[in-house]
Amino acid sequence: MRRFSWFNVTSLTLGFAFLYVPMLILVIYSFNDSKLVTVWAGFSTKWYGELFQNQAFLDAAWVTLRVAVMSSTIATVLGTMAAYTMVRAGRFYGRTLFSGMIYAPLVMPEVITGLSLLLLFIGIGLDRGVVTVVLAHTTFAMCYVSVVVSSRLVSFDKSLEEAALDLGCTPFQAFRLVTLPIIAPAVISGWLLAFTLSLDDLVIASFTAGPSATTLPIKIFSSVRLGVSPEINALSTIMIGIVASGVILFSLISKRNIARAEADARAAERT
């Protein structure tokens, strides 16, 4: 291991402190016995208990979970299809424009995405609720999924699919039996990414949710405006836990994915 200079150590420490100290404080205060958020009065888990008594929060959590599962699943299906088509179609007229349009929502300000979706839903007369949030989350999560999946597909050996066709598969069977199992890790990590994105989205959800489908981030945001309660801290801690697990799982899978692809490449060279 190389040693870091004092400058590096300082900047690393400051950087990580900047990123994680606020969260750490939040986590610590979620175990505070006192009702006052700023005064430490001993360790307690009572706020977690109260949190699970609070019907409004539980409802919001249920909505969030449903939205996240549905939108990330739909986004994974659509994003994988989009990636497959873009990678397989080869060159066609307008390809660059097309792929640019898939990636554009990644950099689009969320406010604009949210606003435009809101206008669309009003325009077509769709009542705001769980369905509209799911649609909205699917829209932007799909782009992330397609980025993750297409980066795997680019290195996918096309002759594997041809071999499947040659051995009697229909094109759909070839995809299901050969392509999909091989790219599965990328698809799963795409799903995880979409899931965590949906879980912690506030902006787009507040444009598209409507009163009947309050998600957790919306609920937290609106309660905080009335004052920070230790309950919110507890809830946030749980969310941090879930999102962090998602992200860690995502990166573990991608890492294994890369290692696997490298092993395949080495094996191919050895032949």
Added chain:
Amino acid sequence: MAANGASVFAPWDDPDQTPLIRFENVTKRFGDFTAIDNLSLDIYAREFFALLGPSGCGKTTMMRMLAGFETPTEGKIYIGGQDMGPIAPNQRPVNMMFQSYALFPHLSVYENIAFGLRRDGQPKDKIEARVEDMLRMVRLQKFAKRKPHQISGGQRQRVALARSLAKEPKLLLLDEPLGALDAKLREDTQFELMDIQEKTGTTFVIVTHDQEEAMTVASRIAVMDEGRIMQVATPDRIYEFPENAYVADFIGDVNLIEGTATPSGEDEVTITWAENQQPIRAKTQRKLATGQKVFYAIRPEKVGISKEEPTDVVNKAKGRILDIAYLGNLSTYHVQMPTGEIIKAQSANTRRIARRPFTWEEEVWVSWNGTGGSVLED
């Protein structure tokens, strides 16, 4: 031995035979690049047919059109008399062994071989028996449970072969199947392939850029260049009677001597080729005009070398040894004429090095008889 062009197996000479594969004026273009150029070709059942040519001449494209991954831009391909135009790859009685093997990395050796059989919805015990047969044939029973990345290159190649033969296709396409193997394994596998081909009675079409490999395994060879077929014939005919300078030059080592023809009687021609040299007298069926430019092709092993002027041969020339290539059992002498032409002569090394009769710079005679070479038109 059916596979080696023995006298009994020659359906291409029998006008009553219908070919298994027929390319009819097939042209394939990629954009404005013509990969296959108005090509017609018949291949018969039970043949071991080799497509031979340099890299990029369109061999893989021919295979891919047979398998159904590419469609001809013009012309038609028939397999068993049926127009393949509207037939999808998964509906063709054809299996292909890919240049990269294309084994499914997520499936075991066993599952790879069973893959095609499962698609046909055959009963389980039948599939099992067939896979076991295949594993035995390629001697991989012990490796059935391994994944492709857990076996060696040679073993992978055998899995690919077993997988493509499992469905008992009418026609097996092999795209440079031995390209990745080292010389020794390659040779063994060539004989194994011939053996399997004979046992199963499957028609094999093999792609290779290695002429020795084509000569070893094939019943007939098509020599290709830039999307066209230069000659189709049995290995011995390709070697002994090349139809044009390209084939003569591509197959084996050859002296290509450029000269001017003068017909000199029934099936005979004399060729003036260098100043102060006796013209070459050669047999040929070709109808040549006086003064026509021709090539005379003769293999080095048909050219003798001697110190004294030979008296009993029709063609001879005197020169100086420029180079000697020692090939173990043989030596090739590069003999330069006073006018600069080089003629290669080969002779067997029956004596030990110290007692070799010829050395560098020595004046020698090269000689050959009238039927040893072929006269080729430009």
